[in-house]
Amino acid sequence: MKGMTLTLPPQVEEAARRVQALLEEAKARGLILEYRLDRFSGEPFPGVGGLAFYRKGAPEEAVDALEEAFLDIEDALDVGVAVILVPREREA
Structure with missing residues (x-):
């Protein structure tokens, strides 16, 4: 539907x-290295999804801490x- 905007619940926006601030x-x-977020309401399951590439060889503790922050x-x-975290050699 052209011209239609999606209104997201306030908790999804927050x-x-x-x-985004964490990333x-x-x-x-x-x-x-880089990331992309796709915000969606996903009724009946509101949420945020995306893809983030992290530096290959990064400390596992740092990646785990980021995942914990998402939780x-x-x-x-x-x-x-x-947010799917993917190791990558360098920025594309």
Whole structure:
């Protein structure tokens, strides 16, 4: 449907902001090379999804901490966060 805009629930918008902030912080530290987020309402399961490429050889603890932070957002806002983390040699 052309011209139609999707209105997302406030908790999905907040989750997207938090996930993006985490990914930007990780990018600034050199962990994340690049990422893409797709926000969706996913009725009846609202949430945020995306893809993030991290530096191959990055400390496993850093990647685990990022995954834990995503879970914390899920718990805090009662939405799904599905960001797939993929190792990559360098930025494309």
